[in-house]
Amino acid sequence: MLASIPSPLEAQAVCERVGLVGCSAAYRDLVDALRRCAGLDATVLLEGATGTGKELAARALHYLGRRRGGPFVPVDCGALPETLFEGELFGHARGAFTDARRDMHGLVAQARGGTLFIDEIHTLAPRSQAALLRFLQDHRFRPLGGEQWVEADVRVVAAANRSLEQGVREGWFRGDLYFRLNVVGVRLSTLAERAEDVPMLVHAMLARLAAHYGVAPRAFDAAALAQLCSAPWPGNVRELENVVHRSFLQCDGEGPLTLPGGTGPAAAPAPAPLDYNGERAALLCAFEAAYLRRILTAAHGNVTQAARLAGKERRLFGRMLKRQGIARADFQDR
Numbered sequence: 001m002l003a004s005i006p007s008p009l010e011a012q013a014v015c016e017r018v019g020l021v022g023c024s025a026a027y028r029d030l031v032d033a034l035r036r037c038a039g040l041d042a043t044v045l046l047e048g049a050t051g052t053g054k055e056l057a058a059r060a061l062h063y064l065g066r067r068r069g070g071p072f073v074p075v076d077c078g079a080l081p082e083t084l085f086e087g088e089l090f091g092h093a094r095g096a097f098t099d100a101r102r103d104m105h106g107l108v109a110q111a112r113g114g115t116l117f118i119d120e121i122h123t124l125a126p127r128s129q130a131a132l133l134r135f136l137q138d139h140r141f142r143p144l145g146g147e148q149w150v151e152a153d154v155r156v157v158a159a160a161n162r163s164l165e166q167g168v169r170e171g172w173f174r175g176d177l178y179f180r181l182n183v184v185g186v187r188l189s190t191l192a193e194r195a196e197d198v199p200m201l202v203h204a205m206l207a208r209l210a211a212h213y214g215v216a217p218r219a220f221d222a223a224a225l226a227q228l229c230s231a232p233w234p235g236n237v238r239e240l241e242n243v244v245h246r247s248f249l250q251c252d253g254e255g256p257l258t259l260p261g262g263t264g265p266a267a268a269p270a271p272a273p274l275d276y277n278g279e280r281a282a283l284l285c286a287f288e289a290a291y292l293r294r295i296l297t298a299a300h301g302n303v304t305q306a307a308r309l310a311g312k313e314r315r316l317f318g319r320m321l322k323r324q325g326i327a328r329a330d331f332q333d334r
């Protein structure tokens with residue numbers, strides 16, 4: 001079946017709506033990869049280190065695809081003991097075991113018409129891998145203790161923070177299951193690989209924190225921001241979020257935020273060398289995006305008016321929006 005591919009602007013808007021933030025080439029490549037496979041119903045495997053945004057990417061895939069009107073149901077394999085996996089996924093029939101007093105739908109049934117997001121799939125025990133493979137091959141399942149097979153109506157998106165290909169080589173992940181999952185593979189970059197995104201991420205995090213705590217927006221001083229840009233971030237965006245949150249809570253007053261001593265990147269083992277040009281470009285990119293958003297907000301998404309406010313020619317302003325992947329529709333009154 002030929003699927004319709006969302007436009008780049010639509011993809012950018014959906015990614016922003018689910019909370020994905022960035023302006024680096026790696027970020028734009030990710031949005032483009034999600035855009036291209038969103039319309040297909042094929043299984044997608046998202047691979048990337050912890051905290052790189054795999055769950056957000058899975059949500060973006062869901063809301064970009066034709067199943068967006070259905071549910072998005074996550075299942076965390078890391079939190080599920082092997083003995084519960086099949087029951088959680090496929091449900092059970094009344095009487096399947098001592099406590100099964102009535103039929104219970106599993107997560108596949110709950111995700112009907114939508115997306116089943118199987119997170120931490122690299123932690124699946126061999127028995128659960130076999131059950132999942134059967135399900136992916138047949139597109140149907142039988143609740144535990146049940147007699148009827150049920151046709152599944154879900155798209156499967158899986159995520160792993162270890163390489164499954166390596167798992168196949170080392171013998172802890174089934175090759176046949178890997179090939180079923182990896183119909184389309186998308187790799188998420190580490191934060192160190194896309195350090196240009198740090199200022200924009202920090203800006204978005206601080207805006208969210210200010211709104212959450214009901215206080216005026218705050219910003220880091222230049223030294224702190226430079227330090228955040230050059231830290232190695234082994235825990236990726238999640239770790240950056242923790243450091244920003246701690247700084248936000250620990251800095252009193254209304255001046256610029258500083259990094260609490262001995263925390264986060266300051267305590268990291270080997271800071272990357274300062275990349276002046278990279279950081280300058282990243283700061284300018286984040287500044288430009290924030291500026292364009294402010295102006296579009298003021299102009300209620302009207303590009304001609306926004307260009308006039310910015311003192312720019314409309315075509316040039318439009319090109320700046322496109323380069324930043326900003327959709328004017330997001331700023332129009334609904």
Ligand SMILES: Nc1ncnc2c1ncn2[C@@H]1O[C@H](COP(=O)(O)OP(=O)(O)OP(=O)(O)O)[C@@H](O)[C@H]1O
Pocket residue numbers: 019020021022048049050051052053054055056057119159160161201237238241
């Ligand atoms: N590009 C991004 N923009 C904004 N926030 C992000 C981005 N990537 C990750 N985050 C934030 O970082 C945190 C971790 O993201 P997420 O849970 O999607 O990562 P993950 O790769 O699924 O992690 P894990 O493998 O540990 O489950 C979340 O709070 C999320 O909002």
